[in-house]
Amino acid sequence: MQTSAHLSGKEPRVVLSARGLSKSFGGFHAVKNVDIDVLDTQIHALIGPNGAGKTTVFNLLTKFLQPSSGRIELLGEDITKTAPDRVARKGLVRSFQISAVFPHLSVLDNVRVALQRPNGLATQFWQPLSALDRLNEQAEALIDRVGLHRERDAIAEDLSYGRKRVLEIATTLALDPRVLLLDEPMAGMGLEDVAMVAEIIKSVARDRAVLMVEHNLKIVSDICDHITVLQRGEILAQGDYATVSQDQRVRIAYMGTEEN
Numbered sequence: 001m002q003t004s005a006h007l008s009g010k011e012p013r014v015v016l017s018a019r020g021l022s023k024s025f026g027g028f029h030a031v032k033n034v035d036i037d038v039l040d041t042q043i044h045a046l047i048g049p050n051g052a053g054k055t056t057v058f059n060l061l062t063k064f065l066q067p068s069s070g071r072i073e074l075l076g077e078d079i080t081k082t083a084p085d086r087v088a089r090k091g092l093v094r095s096f097q098i099s100a101v102f103p104h105l106s107v108l109d110n111v112r113v114a115l116q117r118p119n120g121l122a123t124q125f126w127q128p129l130s131a132l133d134r135l136n137e138q139a140e141a142l143i144d145r146v147g148l149h150r151e152r153d154a155i156a157e158d159l160s161y162g163r164k165r166v167l168e169i170a171t172t173l174a175l176d177p178r179v180l181l182l183d184e185p186m187a188g189m190g191l192e193d194v195a196m197v198a199e200i201i202k203s204v205a206r207d208r209a210v211l212m213v214e215h216n217l218k219i220v221s222d223i224c225d226h227i228t229v230l231q232r233g234e235i236l237a238q239g240d241y242a243t244v245s246q247d248q249r250v251r252i253a254y255m256g257t258e259e260n
């Protein structure tokens, strides 16, 4: 796939990297010696069978878990020992599950509340929602960007599952992350919502990096520039889809067959 950076002839730079990342739970090595580079303007997929260590890698990168060993850098800065809230403020943001959306607020109000944070209004949460009116223009632009304009005034809990996930992505984008981590963003969606979210992810990756855990290989092949395959906590293969899908070890480990 041609990213905007490729088209402009500029090599995308590494914005998030890990070296020798490992995590043990008791004597069990859930993640072993993982090296990963996430590049700006690229969509990077983390795939692998159940229990491969994908969620643990996400938790390590966002510092929800402290690594047993290894080093993590965000925008060239060592964040190995940085607390998760500071990592988020530095621009590495994970899209949370639907619980992050306020169910009784409208789509517009959810986005306006999310926009408070980058605008330094976080301590004014107790004020009436009308205090957020100056964020309306920005909120409308974000709502348009993710294609929720028709649902602008709908109450979040009345949205379909797919639209709730889109709203969740919008509230995460309100923080303007440099690196966006998405955990199975299309899980449980119908085909129409999958196609829409794929387009949203491609669009948001034009000016940031996206790292996503994804089980659906069709989605991975359609939108991801780079793929890291994990198995039993270790990297089995890395590269573009053509490279990893031709790898015999990936075929056996991930698909359980050398065929296809």
Ligand SMILES: Nc1ncnc2c1ncn2[C@@H]1O[C@H](COP(=O)(O)OP(=O)(O)OP(=O)(O)O)[C@@H](O)[C@H]1O
Binding pocket: 025, 028, 030, 048, 049, 050, 051, 052, 053, 054, 055, 056, 057
């Ligand atoms: N807190 C924990 N304590 C003990 N073992 C854990 C813990 N968290 C994860 N594990 C184990 O580490 C391994 C990797 O789990 P992880 O959830 O990272 O895999 P995954 O690739 O995300 O799997 P799935 O696709 O099923 O979500 C699994 O064997 C899991 O049981």
